[in-house]
Amino acid sequence: MILLTLDKNGEAKYIYQQIYEGIKTGILERKLKFNEKLPSKRELAGQLKVSVNSVANAYGQLLAEGYIYTIEKKGYYVENITQFIQQEDAVKDKLPYDLKEDIEDKEGWLSLSHMTSDISMFPFAEWMRCQNKAVKNHKKELSEILDPQGPYGVRETISRMLGLSRGVKCEPEQIIIGAGSQQLIRQLMAMQARSTVVAMEDPGYSRFYTLLKNMDFGVRPVKLDEKGIDVNDINATKANVVFVTPSHQFPTGKIMPISRRIQLLNWSAESTDRYIVEDDYDSEFKYETDNIPSLQSLDRNHRVIYTGTFSKTMFPGFRMSYMVLPPDLLRDYRRHYSDLMQYSNSLVLFTLHYFVESGGYARHVKRMNHHYEMKRRLLIKELHIRFRGDVDIEDVPAGLHFLAQFRTDKGYEEIEEQAKQEKLEIYSMRRFMLKNKYKEKEKVELVIGFANIHEEKIVEAVDRLYRVIKTGSNLPVFFKKTSTNV
Template structure:
């Protein structure tokens, strides 16, 4: 398909979008849906931005921003001197079925919920390289030990490991209860722990078991897009609450309207890295008890911390048992393991266990048995201690390079825990455009502005993951970002 035909196809798809949306949103959805449906096949050349802008009677900047956003998300590739093309990476993930006719902003084959999920996702198809946030360095994981433990469970031929596991593998829950007592000052019984396939499933179970359609859920803003997507998919009303250096910071108008759920990451807020102050923690717990609110505590990277002792978990502080605790092994082991766990109040154990079995069915018992021995044998804590030192060195190196070359332009923040650092721009810069240009040069950068829900809480910057980049390889891609940032600065600001 040549540029002329792709221009006509995009124009028709654009006309089919809901007119109530902004021009930029309509164009973004038109191109994205055409790519997903294979009407724009991998390798297809898109029309030049000036040509498409003239065809649709839009400003060229609108088309440029849409192209850049789709490049960041991996749907398009920009080839210097050649133009913009549909990414070949779409081949592996795009549906193979016959393309569907679009009606307005909705596909005939999708529900309204499905359309919202497909068109509103913020996840990137690019999931590796410097500086993709949130990914551990799996090259240092003790796979030899892990293989032995898995092989041992297979040799034993424990037939119960081939069955569903109601609530999870008992010995794993036992060692987790002890681990949480020592590391998180949490007093819970093994029965209060449910093993699930990833934190997204854990959040989905919470939403389904604790809230009804239309109930309000507070979300940190900016905050984790994955949690927002899961809760929104359950038709909850997402209410953004601003974040400052002490964590979630509800305003007077927020306190006056109690929600059903509150989602927070108090140990290391994502993406700002803020640690919630004790005063905020206690006030939030008191508010939840008074108004019968459920708090979902996401403790996604507590193990990877670079500052003293951890602050007590909300679950451990909650005398009234209004907190559901979410833990995961994705950051400290490897993402593909897809094992997470919930710790629920005692009076929710039976209902949550039943709900988990009814909605998802338990599995992965072989891996759960191996994980129980991995933790009980000390391999888990040994790996965490080792990686904490490696990650801290990489974090410090990245911060040093950025501070040396971007003083007064961009400021690293957070960095007390986790696998990423947010970098805030001190001067006007388009972080989405920067991300698109960086990706063309092989550098991954997530724009901080995309994490905000309310435009009032939007701040431009970079979310940079350092964990999977060897320390000696950090400077080269970091200097590419430095150069691109200087290129984007107005001449008077350089």
């Protein structure tokens, strides 16, 4: 007889699930011995006073999972189940403390992060119309596996867009679409020899730095001068590949002048194994002047690998980036990744195609360019009013962040900790110092983002930042004076 306790009041699992769980537990705990014959379905149903169907369903599930076996015309028997190895110090069903996540309450927080965007003006209704069009026109493609590089028609649209907006010279075949720049860079670098040496701007994008280090490449951080990364210093590293952000250096905001760009391109042309990875992450946003042409548009020797993203112009959760490969690397890419499945959402890609083709994307970027310029100007003005002579701002009219240097006797750790107390999201230069951990006496540098701070909250955000940097400082404190006029 099998001893099972069932809850028939309807508050627990279905009857057949309770029978299944009870027998399974008995088998795993060795209360039911292997090769032991189980009661027939009708017999067990009678013992438990349940329907035969409930027992049949339970036996069927146990049979499917391998807990029992059946002999024709004889019945059901307990399978010989291998016992689990149980370590004595293992705590059943408990996640180790160091792996638990703290879910922060973001209520009342203000953000000066460089990683955010403002979605309040995104034309979701227009996007949904493009999505409906994608569903209507691409049912066949949506039911199939995409080309590893992304649908040709979408790449063709991106190619035209890049040619018009950034001067990028490429065919649709050269474009690789991916779910984020990190994924694309990982694919690109996985094709390279492990002896490859990479030079990176310092300060620079720490996520790429960590990625490449974890891939066991030799990564050489190179200091910046007033024009950006120094070609002589690149030569000293013996690098084969250099990562740069020439149109809006991350995080300093410097724009690389034409003289330095030509020097960099000449460096790449001196050897067939040299490449430049141009990360054009937020070049769509340029204020007061026209857009700066891409480095790739000047390349005459197919040495520049161009990367860009829609995460800045649309929103970070969009997770759609692209990479433009020179012909020789494209050939290698196709050889390496012929079996790759495209990571991006096919419906999103076709929707983006219609969003760009309809002019909706260009209108959105133009609208946001004006919107961000107003917020940027207001934030810079408020910082000057509040901090007076204790702030110096690298006022480069581009991108979604700028670099600000504050006079204070506090260190980076103290400022970062106090910002949490003030519920103010900020990022200090410490995060982006790859190797050269410089710090000027009584000064700190912050990367100030303005995309996701509402205009009416800018004064409050500056007030919180003032308390973070100046409260408790030995330096002079000035009286509050604010203005909301741009």
